[in-house]
Amino acid sequence: MKMEQMDIVDEYKIALTKAKNKNKTLLFSYTEQLNNIDPLSFYSSAKAIFQVERFFWKVPNDEMIIVGLGSAHTFQTEVGEGRFEYIEREWNQFIHDAHVYNPFDVQGTGPVIFGGFSFDPLSMKESEWTPFYNALFHLPKLMLIINKQEVFLTTNILCHSNDNLDKLNHHLKLKREIFEGKVSKSIENINIKQEHELNQQAWIDSVAEVVDLLKKEKKLNKVVMARKMNIEFNDKVAAEKVLENLWEEQHESYIFALETENSCFTGASPERLVKKNGNTIVSACLAGSIKRGNSISEDEALAEALFNDEKNRHEHQLVVSMIAEIIRKYCLNVDIPELPSVMKMRDIQHLFTPVNGIIKDDHISIFPLVKDLHPTPAMGGVPTIEALQIIREKEKMDRGFYASPIGWVDYRGNGEFAVAIRSGLIKENEAFLYAGCGVVSDSNPEDEYFETKIKFRPMLRALGGKKL
């Protein structure tokens, strides 16, 4: 059903008057309903206009797709430990003064920021991650939201106290160019020149050292060890092509991309961190892995082996205990099945336990939940602080935004974050891919190496890797 819609020019004039009266810069945000539009085409179509800052987000069942173009404002910080509070504070301040026109009671409509946080502000820093800081969120100029088949467009403009209608007119012109232009998917191809797994043997040796530590130190239960791959391409890689491939190949995952400067952090993650919609909180525990089978019977036998495997169940249970504790701190009526189920992705199967709860205080935004949950023992370890210290010493790399929360927050503090795994950072004709695994005292370093090899596959395939 179409709502009666206020005119964007009239609303903009109200925002301008507010900016003048308050003598400050404020956000004008306007949401309207649209006819259907293909989200990937929308993402590609605006490349020439908004090439620097774009984002893409799709949840596993397609119930929510968000595509952002350009940045009306970018929230970023070098603050480490306090990066979650910093972004929340800045966003609240922005919203406090904003003029929001949104007649729809639909999640994702109205002003939304999209971005993520660094995994560990105290880890070593590598230059490829510099443009992402310790947190980076875009408030897009134009944002497409597809919520259960309903399509919306949100326009965000910053109004200064001495502005006239010029900015809006310019914006409307850009919008017409996008919608009247030939909206098409990308036709570019990706050609890998060279794939390079970094220090394989050194990594296996580090995992063996971590296993020794886990055996020695009774209080240390789990450490997640990751490694990376470098890829060189013959030409610059088009982010939209990678997204198109992920969309086709990993449709059962969260698919995300966050672009800034000459960098695109993208991936297809099976793992939700947390979702908040009003007082409803949903989280997920995902840990414990096995490959897919070549036949249905082999696949089922592997799933059963995973379910009954003590090492994997232990690895999984450590995640459930921690997430349950955090969610219980915030929620009533917490619902957690006693036994995990097996989640099957294209390349891998995981043990999975969903967590649902009703938040006690619905004034709390999603930010404190993200802060408290990150890193879960699926990405860090148990106990968290000790595990992070070991990761810093043994991994000897900068995870950047890999294994971190990535997602969106709206102007009411609702939103959703996935854990940014099965991901990679693309920089023109170079990419860095990341994969990790939960190491426990009965881990076999060679098996863990093989597990990470499987976890590179989704990104490798989307980038045109041939040996898959």
Ligand SMILES: C=C(O[C@@H]1C=C(C(=O)O)C=C[C@H]1O)C(=O)O
């Ligand atoms: C760390 C990753 O995956 C995590 C580790 C898992 C495991 O060790 O069994 C399973 C799922 C994820 O929580 C990754 O994909 O890089």
Ligand SMILES: [Mg+2]
């Ligand atoms: Mg594992």
